[in-house]
Structures are given as structure tokens and as C-alpha cells.
Amino acid sequence: MKMHFKTIIFILWIMGYLIVETQPSSAVFNLLVSPLEGGYDLKFGKVGGLVGSVSKEIQVRIVSDLGKKYQLVQTLLEPLSNEKGMSIPLNNFSVYAVRKSNKYGTMGVEIERPVSLGRTIIYTSNSQGLSDDFKLVYVLKGPFNIPGGLYRGRIAFTLESIDSTQSPVTTVLNISAEIEAEFGIEIKTISGIRLITLDSNRPQTMSSDVFFEIKGVGNEFRLYQLLSKPLESSEGKNLSSEAIDFKISRARRGSGPLQFVPLSSYQTLIYSSSEGEADSFVLTYNLSEPEKQKAGRYTSKLIYLLETKGQQSMLSTFDLEVEIAPIFNLEVKPELGGIIEFRNLRPGGPPQSSEVSIEIKSNLGKRYQVSQRIDSELVNKEGNKIPLKYFTLREESLETKGTLKFSKSTEIRLGEMILFVSDIEGTSDKFKVIYELEPPLDLRPGNYSTGIIYSISEI
Secondary structure (H helix, E strand, C coil): CHHHHHHHHHHHHHHHHHHHHHCCCCCCEEEEEEECCCCCCEEEEEEECCCCEEEEEEEEEEEECCCCCEEEEEEEEEEEECCCCCECCHHHEEEEECCCCCCCCEECCCCCEECCCCEEEEEECCCCCCCEEEEEEEEEECCCCCCCEEEEEEEEEEEEECCCCCCCEEEEEEEEEEEECCCCEEEEECCCCCEEEEECCCHHHCEEEEEEEECCCCCCEEEEEEECCCEEECCCCEECHHHEEEEEECCCCCECCCCCEECCCCCEEEEECCCCCCEEEEEEEEECCHHHCCCEEEEEEEEEEEEECCEEEEEEEEEEEEEECCCEEEEEECCCCCEEEEEEECCCCCCEEEEEEEEEEECCCCCEEEEEEECCCEECCCCCEECHHHEEEEEEECCCCCEECCCCCEECCCEEEEEEECCCCCCCEEEEEEEEECCCCCCCCEEEEEECEEEEEEC
């Protein structure tokens, strides 16, 4: 019985051993990226402003026992930027592989090339997918044409299997550099906040200044501005960029528009230097004819760009807020003071007329109508009345866009009469009303008048 039990135990042990031995071992597919100077971050330290360059090496180790081809991809997750969002131009940051530092695969950056935001294939293994290691050199070189300070960024390295379903492996490397810029361009508002506000509610807020202090760039350069997106309200309405004018003033060295010109939705030149010398100027923005713009609060961003030696880099971004106050006004000329009057009337005398022009200013973007209200016939001081059948009105166009209700002479009615209906967009408009009176034969001589009220209302 004991021999039989031992035999069973032995058989179970053999089966367990075979199961363990036949199980596949875990695949190895790993990536290690480290700066040669130690640590976990790629630190360039202090880099001179307009001249010189700094190079830093990293060691890349790839371990794989998949037996399948793979590749290493580099992606710039975050460009080297300061706390204000200004970035080191991509052409000033490059990478290349140390020649023959790899053993088996093919390097994709044997020639120095800029570190881009897109995917860059750094290395491709041989067909057997053998493990490998190599060195990469990252270079920061001036001129930078940006303010001094600390700039930080991040690079991602992703190891991807080409011929298998193995999951990718990603390593992120932090990068930093302290730019010692002797030259730069400072942009600010009087409040110190990167916000440009234009408001049609008050005359003093119809314009806003941005101050540029140029410490020098070292060579000829140009400054441009660009709207990041159309000026848009929370309701989805757009404000034409041409509703804003701009000009520069107080420039001593360079040049720019000295008279107000419309802001464009495209990249626009605002300043040109001659020798890249130090200078300063004021860039003034102004609301142009806000009464012709639809009411609302519109927002966008203004981007300022520096161009030198044919290359552009972003200097700064300012928020742009534009408030167009609502306008809904009616103006009558000549002003009647609420009374329409015919003087020195005689029985059977010649017809008399009285003309008024009515102008409506509206930026609400809603359809409206203009009405008049007359509550009594024409009367004199003794209380004598002229029957309404002798009192008429007609309307004439003054390049009117909306609809006139009485293009032919029409007897005036007591109460409210709708004179005009705007176009569907509620555009500002104007028209003329002609009141005519034919004195009846039984008229008592004198001056006759009645009250008249004009009103405007949304439909």
C-alpha cells in the first residue's frame, strides 16, 4: 500500500515538473534612457544668448528577446517653454546619433535634425530584433531671440514592436535650459496683465495700449500679430476683425503703421527693425464704428511673432476681449417735441405739408418696427377740429433697406399706426414721412396741432 502511494506521488511530481517546464517564460521588451552625466533629467544648464551652443548626450539601452523587429520613436511632448508660454524655436533644438555607437540596427538620425513635435523614428532594429544600445546627442544652439530665463520641456521615447503584438514601452525625459539672453523683447499692458480689453460702453475704454520694449535682437527682424481664432461670442456670433483698428507710436528706430489700419484675421506686420537695435513703441488698438457691430462680448487671442533670418518664433499671447454695447435708438429730424402743427390755415387754402426723417440705429441683430401714435384730430386753441379725412401721410425711401408701409397717401388713423418694419437682420435704417393737410372749406382760420409719439420695438 505504501509503495502504491509513493508511486502516485512520484507521477504527480513528474507531471508538475513537465507543466512548469513547458510554460513559456515572460517576454523581455524594455527600454532605458539616461543622460550620460547622470540623473533622470536632461539639463543643458546655462546657454549663451545669441552665440554658442551646448550639447548633451544620453545613453539608450533596448533589451528584447521577442525575436521580432522593433523601432524606437521620439516625440516632443512639450517644447522648451518658459512660464509665459514662450518657446525656444524648434530649429534651435536638434538631435543626432553618435556614429557607430549602435551594433545591429539602423539609426534614423545619423544626420543632425530638429527635434519636432511629430513622430521621429530614431532607430530600427535588424530583422532578428536583437537587443542594442547607442548614444544620442541633443544640441541647443543660438541665436534664440527670446527673453532669458528657465525653459522646460519633455521628450517621449516609445519602443514599438513591428512584427508582434507586444505592447509599446514609453519613457519620458524631462529637459531644461537656462537661457542667458542679453537681448529680448518685453511686451506688456499698463496693468501688467496679458489682456487687451475694448469696450464701447465708455469713451475711455474704446482703445487699449500694448507696450513693446526691445532690448535688441542683434540683427534685422520683424514683428507680426495674428488672431488665434475669429472673435466669437458665447452665442456663437462672430465679430469682424476689421471692427478693430491698430497703429504704432513712439518708435525711434523701426517703423510700422502710424495711422489706424484695420486688424486682419491673417498674420499682419506691425513693426520692422533696421539693424536690430534697441527700441520701444506703443501698439494701440481702437474700436472702429462699434454702432455698426452686433452687440455682444467677443473673445479671442492675439499672438505676437518674431521673424529673423527667415525664421519665426512666438513671443507672447494676449487675451483679447471686445464688448459691443447694445444700441437701439430712434432719431427724428426735425424734432417735433411730441407735436405736429400747421400754422395760419385758411378755409379752402392751399395744402400744407410737414416732413420728418426717421433714423434707427440698432446692433441687436433682431427685427424691429417703428410706429406712430396720434390720439386726437388736429385742433386749434378754441377746440375746433379738422376731420381726419383731410389729414394724410405718405413715406419715401432714404436708401431704406426695410419695408415702408405707406408709399401712397393714406388717411391718418387715431391710435397706433405701424410705419416701418426692418429687414430680417434688424439692420440700422432711415426713411422719410410726409404729412399733408388740405384745409376744408368750412375751416375756422388759425393754427392747428395734435400730439404725435414715435416708438421703436422689437418684433
